[in-house]
Amino acid sequence: MKTNNVMLHTVTKIAAFIILTFSVFLFFAGHNNPGGGFIGGLMTASALLLLYVSYDIKSIRKAIPFNYVHIIAAGMLIAIVTGIVGMFIGDPFLTQYFDYFDLPILGETELTTALPFDLGIYMVVVGIALVIILTIGEDT
């Protein structure tokens, strides 16, 4: 019997964007409020998982043409490079820096090297959650 998941699909389309937005919020909020790379990454992964659950793997793969293994690698690389940067000016590995800047739209904003580090973590977490679940899911 052919089923029609139009309700699910419609809700998913909206919900996925809300969750993704929330996950980005969590990611950026991390430094001063609950959140951060790990939680943000898991949240993003669950948004994508929702897409995979309501649609089939093939069509989502067409829509999001990433190889998640590469994302893991890129994330690791970003996190490690952030740590190494400080070593060039003689500080220990993984020294983080921050300062306040006056940016055009955002006004006075704190920029910190912890953010790219967190981004690396974010990418790795998204990558591994999806890699593990998709790999197991595809194996039937």
Next chain:
Amino acid sequence: MTLLHWAVLSPFLLAILIPFLYRYARAVHTGWFVMILPAVLFIYFLTFLPVTSGGSVVEQTVPWVPSLGINFTVYVDGLSLLFALLISGIGALVVLYSIFYLSKKTERLNNFYVYLLMFMGAMFGVVLSDNLIVLYVFWELTSLASALLISYWYHREKSTYGAQKSMLITVFGGFAMLGGFILLYVMTGTFSIRGIIEQVDVVAASPLFLPAMLLVLLGAFTKSAQFPFHIWLPDAMEAPTPVSAYLHSATMVKAGIYLVARLTPVFGGSAEWFWILSSFGIVTLVWGSISAVRQKDLKGILAFSTVSQLGLIMTLLGLGSASLAFGFGEDTMLYSAATLAAIFHLINHATFKGSLFMAAGIVDHETGTRDIRKLGGLMSIMPITFTVSLIGTAAMAGLPPFNGFLSKEMFFTGVLNAMSFEGFNMQTLGLLFPVFAWIASVFTFLYCLIMFFKTFTGDFKPENYDKHVHEAPAGMLISPVVLASLVIIFGLFPNLLAYSVIEPAMASILPNLLAEGETFYVNIYHWHGFNTELFMTLGVVAFGSLLYVNMNKWSAMKVYMKERDPLNGLYDNSLDWLIVGSQGVTRVQMTGLLRDYFAYMLAFMMLLFIYSFMRYDAFAIDLENVAPISWYMWILTGIFIATTVVIPFINKRITAIIVVGVIGFLLALFFVIFRAPDLALTQLLVETVMVVLFLLVFYHLPELRKESFKPAFKVTNAIIAVTVGTVVTLIAFSAHAMRHQNGFEAISQFFIDNSYELAGGLNMVNVILVDFRGLDTLLEVLVLAVAALGVITMIKLKMTGREDV
């Protein structure tokens, strides 16, 4: 590196060259290249004779591991020179003999000579080194080389059995000896033998004296085949005869003797040393001589004969050590006569036993058998071998005018003197020594007669032999003839040895005995007049001959028919028990069931925890610093406990998954209550993903089986589980209480104060994660990445056709 060091190491260097010589000079028997070395070394060592007989010593040091006090010190005094001469001299003769004994065409000569040279070098190292650790290294090398030589014909089962046995026993002793050496080091702070001898008082006063002595003696006894460790020697007779002649009669088995003699100044003078040496020696002497009578194989007789003669030397060394207890005085010679006899017999034994082994090898080589029941009537066919054997056996039996007679007379003098020792209870117990010695001598005489007459007299029966029997080639006869001539020369002119070799050797065994400026004066002569020793010898000859003449009367006895030493049964059985026992232990313990291993691990950890709780009185409960518990915490805890308790009783997997999920979400709630929003969020998300994963793999899993376990198993599991829970709870309580009692402050105040100042973030958890302790986070993400790769590997890259990787 001086010439002396090169002399010790030269056999090893030549051993490296042997395979090339064997490979590229096939036309020449490899032994000819080898023979030059011991001959040259013999001459080289002869040049030291004037030095040592003058009472001085040569010492050369090369640092090896100076930080640990291990130096390659070569030390030449009378005793080591005596051994070095034996090793090089008999070594040259044995190599010469082996050239004719081992065929160039059929034998793997490269292996043989490499092992033999390795042995020779190791033996030089043992006798010439002053450092105990270096001595030990060379000592183990002799064991190794000996095992390799015994298993030279490794396709024979008996050879490998003999090699394994000798290896196990001698290495066992070697390890014990190393322990003794280390104890000596602990006592004196030096590995140098001379350094230790200088501190004899320290050693004697130390509580470690006895353990060190016993361990060292264990090494010496296993190597020198003393009772009850002698059983490896008869089985080592599977080696080629040159090896038996060299290792198992003249050199290696005397390494233990050397060690005892060398360490006599350290341990000698104590009652324990005296009694252990002399009693084990005399038991070995009697046991070996009686066992030799039962042997039907020429080499078997010689093996047990070696055992018994080694026991004789050991007894004499034990008796001689008494002189150290009494010190220098009027009757020094009374006590030290035994030491003199030991050294003299050591030399004599090397000569006549070497020649006898070679003669036995010739008989074996030319007739194809060594069984005395088959042999007979070889006197006229092999006249030279016959003559050599006659001289050798007569010397071994202790007949004049050969050297064996002299040393046997001196042996009797030694044991008779023992009766008049003051102290050590020798007035009463001392009587046993001459009695045992006399009995052993009777049996020695008897097996000498058996070996000699059964082989060479009687009718010649050609049908007994596979080969055409004839005299050995001249080359093979040179070495035994040389040794037999030495037997006669030493017998007729014993004082050749007395001044040059024996006196300096005695001086090194008993260095502190003599007063300043005195030297031992040794004069050996044949005729002592009509004394007790002479009558004892006459009795030996009479009784031995009587026993031999009436041999057919007692040879049917059961005891006589049994060739194998009864102690072999003990050895074989204990090896079997060891294997069976360890297999049993492994079978009980290694069940292959994961749950058993978990039980072991937990039980062990719990025992450890409980023990340390009790040992350090670490249990404490302090409820003063506990925060107030609100009603919703009670409710949450109640639900939590209820959910946990339900899990073991669930029969369906899907229910189990969901209940585990519930626990996870409850945990998130706890985090909320304890004000950890980041943790709560993470816990929620992780738990969700975990449940999704569980449900994904759920499809592939079999239905949860209802396994029926025995009640005992269930009870054990319950006990372990309850114990683990209780102990962990107690640890938590105690840790909490201790922390407050001991006033440990948390370091969290630093983070609270500085998270904004130093890292520019208000979310302290996140600041710790990415800034203060960023390395942990980095590595945790790495863990996740590796896990993801692991999943890919396991699922996508399945190995096919192989059980496991």
